[in-house]
Amino acid sequence: MSDDFSAEIYDAIVVGSGANGGVAAKELGERGLKVLVLEAGRAVDPQADLGHPVRDMAKRAYNLAISQRQSYQAMHPGYWKNNPDLFTDEKDNPYTTPPDRPFSWIRGRQVGGKSLTWGGITLRLSDYEFKAASRDGHERDWPIEYADLAPYYSKLERFFQVRGDRDGLAQLPDGDYQPTIPLTPGELHLKQVVETKWPDRKLIASRGFGLNKSTLSAAWPSSSSQGSSLHVAIETGNVTLKSDAVVSHVIFDPDTHKATGVEYIDRVNKTTHRVFGRTVILCASTIESVRILLHSTARYRSGGLVDRSGLLGRFLMDHVSTSTFFFIPGLKPPTKPFALSGCDSFFIPCFVNLKSQTEDFLRGYGIWGGVQRFDLPGIVRKVGVGSIGFAIAHGEVLPRFDNRIQLSEDVVDAWGIPVPHIECAWSDNEQRMLAHMHAQIDETIALAGGKPMKLTEMFRIPLFSELVSKMEHTMSFSAPPGYYIHEVGGARMGTDPTNSVVNSHNQCWDAPNLFVTDGACWPSSGWQSPTLTEMAVTARACAFIADEIGKGGFIC
Template structure:
């Protein structure tokens, strides 16, 4: 069936309506540009947030009967959000080698994964952007911290991010609203940690607080629906098209510039062509790479040639491990404190750089909370001590053979070849994991605590077998993809021979086609990536606006 062509030519097509797509739409539309935002999923309603009884019934159906969310259900976020905000895996399949599982956690709806995002906003530093210059592994980013600092600040002010000024070189300060203090148990941990290690700091986390819906603000500020996309639509310069599954970009055979994209209507499965002077991919790391791979000459007339041979390669995620613990000598508070992006703590950044005693490269941080959650006494297996958790997540080295390809033998519900993902941890990640476990165990030990399984702390009715299986899988480390911090696959660099996009996020071979989400990352850093992805998107959007004004595209 031939695609239905559109007659309108937009200034920009933004693919994806999540955290990055929302920022791109806002930055472009506020500069007067006409923007078409394409979203593969449906348009949700605010009433879909926060109905615990209905959500649990849906989880039971999806896991026990339909079995459509096997990978999605392995992530803790699945258990505190509406499962409809996670994909149907039968409609949206992907493949991996049998011995290399990849837990691809996805959300396809207007707002994307920003609706289930934890809301932690950490800046990267030149320790990450210029890591290769220090340790000699792989290559630096073509941009530095100073290039993104103004965009970090602009976004933190817009989103009203909360945090504290700490003066840490490895975690630059931002433009913060006041935040609440640590809990009493966290203050105790802070004293323990900073007394034991002179180079360690336990600080309040940085990010968004708990969302409390109001009629004027039903969506959380950390979601694009409640912030950036909302502001973009308010300009009157944005057309939002949901249920639009983008298949590939289309190109002018003479200039090799992108002319637009082809999308498949999610419900009718009719193909459509839409056109613009620029195309910006913000579909999420693996989805953006999938679109680019399906836009190559192997699949499309006048398609991309991938001159560097790097498209799809250097996929990364954060290596992570989690531990629950009990501080029996500190009583749980009568009412748990909030747990959110800013209502928690961080210990940044454990690295081999200071002592050179450890054999792993790069670094990691620990996110945690104590006295942040509890359950009724009838579900508690332990006494009245304080319950806490710590999650370490660290930088994964970029490696060529961690990659995304298309599997032409398997297609999704719209006939598009699916990604084949091959990704595994290297010896460096295993050495880092060993260090993570030793550090967390020592912190808990000197604090007088006890490491415990979640099933040892709480009675988990109905889902106890499932939770036990999840804990067993995650015992030493979560598999790639699980932490939902995947980046890479269309890396940024200094030339067409060492990268897919340049410092302004333009494809080297098609300069009006941009990739601004996690796919463009050169290395992964250890920090939560969303704020940096949005800063990169804001910077690229400013560049795109200037180029369009000059008539370059």
């Protein structure tokens, strides 16, 4: 074992270089703190890793037919739009589940993480979500409220220059946006249908990043950490990035129980190293951060992390989701499809259980979609003149004690670290919500003059028809947990050490210089896409860390 970088003690060690790790590095580096960012995966190159669709298709075919290293990854639509090398090798990085409770863990292990492949939708949560438990009595509220995050939402929206409208909806607070992208003619048709039938519902332009292809002056898309926060962080001169560093666990002082650093294994040569810092910030993604915390507990090492609540690993959530493709005959399609991105699409924000309990399920959902935003050449179309669309509903999953992450007793990854054992299933509440989603989507499509159709009914897909049919079957009523890549929970925030793993500033109760700021800290999932809120929570925690270090705090 070796101590890296001459045993330098950094102000902060950030684990993870994706959306949250990039924001953490930027916020701390800009304040003059010395930061080390550890990334488990490889360094990536924009010329080699982006913009090669033919090569990427060949890689997918090889992965599926021969290597079989990305079986779960290949079931997600995002896998088919990106370089498959930006998705995890499942043989090196396995995980386990109960046989009857599958979980689709979609991951990216490289500098930038999943920020290189995410959808780019940026939605704020509201106090309907932060204080949901006060309304319906299920589990606990967040220990923070919308006002606590509002300035960080605004700062991030201005920095990323995301697009959107100010729609004046209490359940989806407005942000500081660049001008939005107009809806397509097909979406305007759908908007009129929805708002005429249901005056309490709105169909709005989605909020987020537009399409951003690599150029000579901007090699990385702005929605990636390399094209935004991580780039700015490194430019400060205060941030060091170390790739190929697979973090095993956090190191603690046996007397004070404070975190002193982390131990990692070199991805390539598998040597073990230690690095030291005044603070440690876990931004490794929800399940990875929980895995690191679990492997840091007293069960696995003397003097390890204390979990007085007994809740570490508990209350894992994802968004329950379902998707429907549809065809509107006679609605003239455009000459070529409009762009599809985080802001080039539409949203029907949550319209149920807002001011009162109106349905037979708790919490709510929203519907994201697009019309006239994708198509295939006429030679492979089975349908006639008309427009194609999709609608994806995703809703809040109730936090449940039995949905959890543990460490496997007998399976380790390629570096000898115990892998997560994930137990997560939908409850009756989610099943009732799914039935409501389907009924509302089907009625909306019918009112618009359309009909639900499978992709294999609309297009001839000779090479991958079996895989596409399998994907459609998987999504026929509900995608399995994990599929939507919105997993949160496992190290939840709370008001005291008996009901939570971290406090309102994201500090572990018994190791106050160890922070968990990614989705792992969420007490409930909301219905909105989580990435913007995760980044806002991270920015808020980093402001607190910088202030405390400025006062002389966190001295090891």
